[in-house]
Amino acid sequence: MPFPDSDVTVADSLKMLHFLFAADIAPTQVAAIIIEPVQGEGGFRVAPTALLKELRQICDEHGIKLIADEVQSGFARTGKMFGIEHSGVEPDLVSVAKSLGGGLPISGVIGRADLMDSVPPGGLGGTYAGAPLACAAALAVLDVIEEDNLLDRANAMGDRLRARIEGWHKRTDLLPVSMPRGLGAMIAFDILESHGSTEQRAGAAGKLCTLACEKGLILLACGVKGATIRILTPLTASDALLDEGLDLIEQILSEAAKA
Numbered sequence: 001m002p003f004p005d006s007d008v009t010v011a012d013s014l015k016m017l018h019f020l021f022a023a024d025i026a027p028t029q030v031a032a033i034i035i036e037p038v039q040g041e042g043g044f045r046v047a048p049t050a051l052l053k054e055l056r057q058i059c060d061e062h063g064i065k066l067i068a069d070e071v072q073s074g075f076a077r078t079g080k081m082f083g084i085e086h087s088g089v090e091p092d093l094v095s096v097a098k099s100l101g102g103g104l105p106i107s108g109v110i111g112r113a114d115l116m117d118s119v120p121p122g123g124l125g126g127t128y129a130g131a132p133l134a135c136a137a138a139l140a141v142l143d144v145i146e147e148d149n150l151l152d153r154a155n156a157m158g159d160r161l162r163a164r165i166e167g168w169h170k171r172t173d174l175l176p177v178s179m180p181r182g183l184g185a186m187i188a189f190d191i192l193e194s195h196g197s198t199e200q201r202a203g204a205a206g207k208l209c210t211l212a213c214e215k216g217l218i219l220l221a222c223g224v225k226g227a228t229i230r231i232l233t234p235l236t237a238s239d240a241l242l243d244e245g246l247d248l249i250e251q252i253l254s255e256a257a258k259a
C-alpha cells in the first residue's frame, strides 16, 4: 500500500487498500495488516492517526489482525514507549527489537493474551529464542528507560534536534535541507535539490554519511530516494555529545555546499 506522503493522502492509501481487497485478495483471506507507526527505512514518515484509526476499523470489520512494527520506533525512541501510542490506536500484535536490547541481539512479539496464548508451549520458537544474556540486557534496558526517564529525554532530545535542523533549513550557506520530520527523538531531514525546493536530492544522503564517517560520526541514510538522514542517537547520550555530533553534521553540510 502506498504510505501517505506529500503526494499521497490518507484517502489515496485507503483507496489502494480497497482496490487490493476488490482485485487481488478478499479481506476475509487477509490474516494481518502490518504497518510501521513511524517508518524506519522508508524515511521516518509518521503514519497519520487518521490512517491508523481507519485501518483499525477495517481490521475489526473483517477479522484482520493489526500489527504495529515497532522494531525501529519502539522503546522510548518516539517519546512514548511505542510509536503507535501517539495515535491512541491499539494493535493486536507488536513486533519489537533493536532498542529493546540496548545493543544485544533480541527481538520479540507482544500481543493480546488471547492471541499470544493461542500458540501452544514451544509453538513460538527459534534457535536463539530466550537467549539469557540478551534477555537480561533487555530487562536492564526496561529499568533504564524508567529510571532515567527516557520518554522525557527522547522528547527533550527531539526538541534539540528539531531546533538545530530548522536552523539549517533556513541557511543558504549550507547544503539545502528540509524541515525536520519524525516524533520524539526519531528525527530525520532530507537533502534537497536547492534552497526553497522540496525536491529530494536522490542519493545525497549516502555521500553525506561517508563524509560523516571520515570525521568519526556514524550517520544512517534512509528513504526511497536515498536523500534522507536519520538521527538515532542513543537516548542515554548527553546534550554535549549530541551537540558534538550535530556540530559535525553542520560542518559537513557547510563543506558539501562549497564543494
Ligand SMILES: Cc1ncc(COP(=O)(O)O)c(C=O)c1O
Pocket (backbone or CB within 6 Å): 036, 040, 041, 069, 070, 071, 072, 073, 097, 107
Ligand atoms: C521497522 C523494521 N522492521 C523489521 C526489521 C527487520 O528486523 P530483523 O532484522 O529483526 O528481521 C527492521 C530492520 O531494520 C526494521 O527497521
